[in-house]
Amino acid sequence: MGYPVRSMADARDIRQHLESLVTGAVRAAVAAGELPDVALPGATIERPKDAANGDYASSLPLRLARAAMKPPLVIAEVLVRHLPADPAIEAPEVAPPGFINFRLSNAFLQSQVEWVISAGERYADLAIGAGKKAQVEFVSANPTGPLHVGNGRGAAIGDALASTLGAAGYEVEREYYVNDAGTQTDSFGDTLYARYQQLFGRAVDIPKDGYPGHYMVELASQLKAEAGDRYLRPEGEPAPADLTEVGIDLMVRGIRSSLAAFGVNYDRWFSEKSLYGASGVYDEVMALLLANGQLVDREGARWFTSSDLGEDKDNVVVRSDGRPTYYASDIAYHYDKFVKRGFSLVIDVWGADHHGHVSRLKTATGAFGADAEGLHVLLYQLVVLKRGGEIVRLSKRSGEIITLDELIDEVGADAARFFFLLRSPGAQMEFDLDLAKKQSNENPVFYVQYAHARLAGILRRATEQGLSPEGGDVTLLTRGHELALVREMMRLSEVIQVAATTFEPQHLPHYAMSLATAFHAFNDAFKVQNDSALKVITEDEALSRARLRLVQAAKISLARVLGLMGMTAPERMDRAEAAIEG
RNA sequence: GCGCCCGUGGCUCAGCGGAUAGAGCGUUAGGUUGCGGACCUAAAGGUCGGAGGUUCGAGUCCUCCCGGGCGUACCA
Numbered sequence: 001m002g003y004p005v006r007s008m009a010d011a012r013d014i015r016q017h018l019e020s021l022v023t024g025a026v027r028a029a030v031a032a033g034e035l036p037d038v039a040l041p042g043a044t045i046e047r048p049k050d051a052a053n054g055d056y057a058s059s060l061p062l063r064l065a066r067a068a069m070k071p072p073l074v075i076a077e078v079l080v081r082h083l084p085a086d087p088a089i090e091a092p093e094v095a096p097p098g099f100i101n102f103r104l105s106n107a108f109l110q111s112q113v114e115w116v117i118s119a120g121e122r123y124a125d126l127a128i129g130a131g132k133k134a135q136v137e138f139v140s141a142n143p144t145g146p147l148h149v150g151n152g153r154g155a156a157i158g159d160a161l162a163s164t165l166g167a168a169g170y171e172v173e174r175e176y177y178v179n180d181a182g183t184q185t186d187s188f189g190d191t192l193y194a195r196y197q198q199l200f201g202r203a204v205d206i207p208k209d210g211y212p213g214h215y216m217v218e219l220a221s222q223l224k225a226e227a228g229d230r231y232l233r234p235e236g237e238p239a240p241a242d243l244t245e246v247g248i249d250l251m252v253r254g255i256r257s258s259l260a261a262f263g264v265n266y267d268r269w270f271s272e273k274s275l276y277g278a279s280g281v282y283d284e285v286m287a288l289l290l291a292n293g294q295l296v297d298r299e300g301a302r303w304f305t306s307s308d309l310g311e312d313k314d315n316v317v318v319r320s321d322g323r324p325t326y327y328a329s330d331i332a333y334h335y336d337k338f339v340k341r342g343f344s345l346v347i348d349v350w351g352a353d354h355h356g357h358v359s360r361l362k363t364a365t366g367a368f369g370a371d372a373e374g375l376h377v378l379l380y381q382l383v384v385l386k387r388g389g390e391i392v393r394l395s396k397r398s399g400e401i402i403t404l405d406e407l408i409d410e411v412g413a414d415a416a417r418f419f420f421l422l423r424s425p426g427a428q429m430e431f432d433l434d435l436a437k438k439q440s441n442e443n444p445v446f447y448v449q450y451a452h453a454r455l456a457g458i459l460r461r462a463t464e465q466g467l468s469p470e471g472g473d474v475t476l477l478t479r480g481h482e483l484a485l486v487r488e489m490m491r492l493s494e495v496i497q498v499a500a501t502t503f504e505p506q507h508l509p510h511y512a513m514s515l516a517t518a519f520h521a522f523n524d525a526f527k528v529q530n531d532s533a534l535k536v537i538t539e540d541e542a543l544s545r546a547r548l549r550l551v552q553a554a555k556i557s558l559a560r561v562l563g564l565m566g567m568t569a570p571e572r573m574d575r576a577e578a579a580i581e582g
Numbered sequence: 583g584c585g586c587c588c589g590u591g592g593c594u595c596a597g598c599g600g601a602u603a604g605a606g607c608g609u610u611a612g613g614u615u616g617c618g619g620a621c622c623u624a625a626a627g628g629u630c631g632g633a634g635g636u637u638c639g640a641g642u643c644c645u646c647c648c649g650g651g652c653g654u655a656c657c658a
Binding site for chain 1: 585595599600604638639652653655
């Protein structure tokens with residue numbers, strides 16, 4: 001009762017707090033002549049795997065043993081003697097082979113419930129990106145066809161990463177780079193015109209390097225429906241000059257709505273073509289590289305002399321026909337990102353088939369004077385689809401793809417996102433369509449969302465009974481299942497910190513599952529034992545309010561991580577017919 | 583050939599150089615007539631592809647080998 005909640009550290013800096021306690025103990029031990037004056041390694045506070053070893057542990061004695069010429073256990077005991085009492089933790093313990101284990105005090109854990117509630121939607125926000133501008137560019141698929149399932153993986157990863165960086169304090173922008181210039185755009189336009197002409201009864205073949213997919217027929221139909229024969233030219237004459245652009249715009253419109261259906265909204269759609277327009281970005285960076293002596297004309301083309309900068313070979317930036325390559329566009333684009341717009345952290349989310357491009361882009365980034373360290377290319381591996389036990393390989397341009405729209409239709413955006421995020425980007429993943437749409441306990445998506453719905457249900461029920469969490473006394477929360485839930489809630493900031501610094505969003509869904517587990521176990525504990533003293537809502541009103549306070553905080557935590565993943569946090573679950581018939 | 587990614591229980595995959603390698607699904611044995619069981623508890627199941635090395639300590643770092651994927655364009 002009356003514990004000075006605000007004066008304590010919160011979950012965001014408890015590790016740092018413990019670290020400073022330990023280093024303080026080292027200084028004290030050195031001053032007392034019990035330890036030689038040795039250099040300290042950093043970051044020694046860890047999370048023991050086994051809860052029996054406490055909430056946090058320091059391995060400093062193990063690291064110090066050699067330099068201090070003393071056994072780790074002896075060092076640990078010396079340090080523990082010099083550790084001051086602290087309200088956030090119980091008495092530290094020494095454990096072989098030389099750890100110092102810390103257990104958080106109940107008072108501290110209880111205080112976190114209030115902390116979470118006061119932080120609300122911003123709970124677990126960090127400041128590691130404060131004052132820095134970050135950009136996440138993702139999907140950026142060619143607007144020559146609809147998005148497929150693989151693009152969905154990039155969308156889920158990029159969007160979640162952007163949200164996570166936002167939570168870590170960065171000012172974040174989401175961007176889609178529209179490849180509306182270049183050779184693929186041309187053959188797209190040629191295909192579109194061929195399909196368009198076919199609709200008017202002309203016997204025209206699509207170009208051999210064109211796009212055979214059926215969606216091009218649909219696109220032509222859409223064009224005909226919207227514009228009639230306005231784009232038709234006499235037989236044998238070339239397509240009207242603006243047809244390609246109109247087609248690209250239609251395609252981009254479709255891509256934009258697919259992504260919106262997936263819950264992804266961009267701050268900016270950046271046109272590749274704009275690099276060559278009035279902005280003058282392309283001319284500017286090329287002039288810069290030329291002045292640096294990093295461009296040479298050879299064999300009729302213009303080359304970037306990347307081999308001088310450690311690359312395997314030089315690369316063409318201007319073809320012999322005078323048109324810039326994709327590489328040239330990308331150099332200009334990243335010049336725009338770093339130099340023109342001042343992002344200090346730039347993340348490109350690419351499919352792994354582009355990995356050959358990473359190194360030379362970084363080299364170019366350094367060449368125009370930006371800090372290439374600020375550029376992170378996050379590669380994600382292929383998606384293999386599985387349906388009915390069969391593997392469906394996604395192949396580009398085969399015309400036979402499974403679109404993102406179809407995936408959303410079939411399994412829903414939430415489930416698709418969760419499964420995409422669950423796997424580390426670097427691992428090839430198998431996407432089991434049957435599992436993802438299964439509305440049963442085989443599906444972890446429902447497990448997590450159900451936990452949130454249950455939390456909401458409890459609060460709803462309490463309100464009906466005239467009970468609210470207001471004024472709940474958190475110091476009444478002393479049972480194992482209650483405190484275990486608080487411990488799990490506290491991990492969120494660590495998860496955000498790891499995800500935001502390693503750019504690995506897979507930590508989010510894994511954390512969401514264990515938070516849901518902690519809640520389900522808490523929720524179940526009192527039911528199983530049929531012990532009225534263990535119910536969330538009991539005759540004991542004070543205890544009920546305290547538990548509701550915890551429920552409120554848990555709901556905030558779970559909603560936060562669902563939000564970071566771009567998933568909805570449902571107040572109730574709608575059971576679909578599929579589950580009932582089964 | 584060279585370069586990058588991946589190889590962890592039956593399946594799909596986590597695992598910031600630390601203490602007995604984890605989860606979900608599947609399997610087995612229980613609980614649960616519920617503030618929404620799409621729940622909970624427990625068990626069985628792995629020489630972390632192989633061999634060396636660094637370290638007080640290696641699934642994690644280094645080298646080599648094996649297997650799978652991708653790249654190695656004046657395509658993107």
